[in-house]
Amino acid sequence: MPELPEVETVRRGLAPSLIGARIDEVDQRRPDLRFPFPERFAERLCGARIEAVNRRAKFLVLPLSTGEVMTAHLGMTGRFTLRLQDGVVEPGAFYLPDPPAGHEHLAMKLTRSDGGQAELSFADPRRFGFIELFEPGTFETTGRMRDLGPEPLSSAFDGPVLRQALAGRATPLKAALLDQKTVAGLGNIYVCEALFRARISPRRLSRSVGPARAERLAAAVQAVLSEAIEAGGSTLRDYAGADGQAGGFQQRFDVYDREGAPCRRCGAAIKRIVQSGRSTFFCGLCQR
DNA sequence: CGATTAACCTGGAAGC
């Protein structure tokens, strides 16, 4: 389901109920998702409090009172559902309707910071998602986290940084931007949309991006991600925000899933090609 | 070494 804006939307929805909550019970219903659950997973979580609900790239990041850090990646179809018990639902509290039957792989009982009870579950039909636990002090320097590129919406990302990350690479821009080492958090939708806004061809070789194009592209990445977050993400199939509401950004796609439709800028038909085994949508006239 | 492809899974939509 998710690229950076969708994960950020989920983060914002979950945070009010999860921050300060204590994990009372963990019901792990299978040994693995995309990867095995962490060793002694339930044991390490029970009794811990969730100290913050953060995001890094497409990962939700939950620092715990034990010093360990839990991370969750939603893969393509992962979804968190929060059920609040009777009597503690407040106006504005959120609730997700039932997740896909038969695919709730994890459920945790929580006591919220206000004393109310809640259940947080993770459902994922395709099981491309995964949940990990980092021992104290090892988050950001271990495993998958270590190799992530800069956060696109942080001051660590700009035109020169992007140009440097692309320098010398023979791969098409589309593939380079999907690579989480180049910049962290983009996926198929927002790569297509950012390239359109920057008027750069997805087939252009990364090493041919000069200072001007790098500047346009970095700005386009930041603009499209910011606008998508503002709209609550994009809802195509499985994804809904933490409050169960569909995102709205899919209404504003310029190119993604618009094969044959007129380019909003020049009117030419939007093209679809396959790169790295995935669909790329672009305007063959506007994007060079 | 870097760059491309195949594989991991399920379900929904489209085609016959």
Added chain:
DNA sequence: TGCTTCCAGGTTAATC
């Protein structure tokens, strides 16, 4: 109404 094929927001192991 089936049955088959294709496709999907991601990551990574294997292969060039």
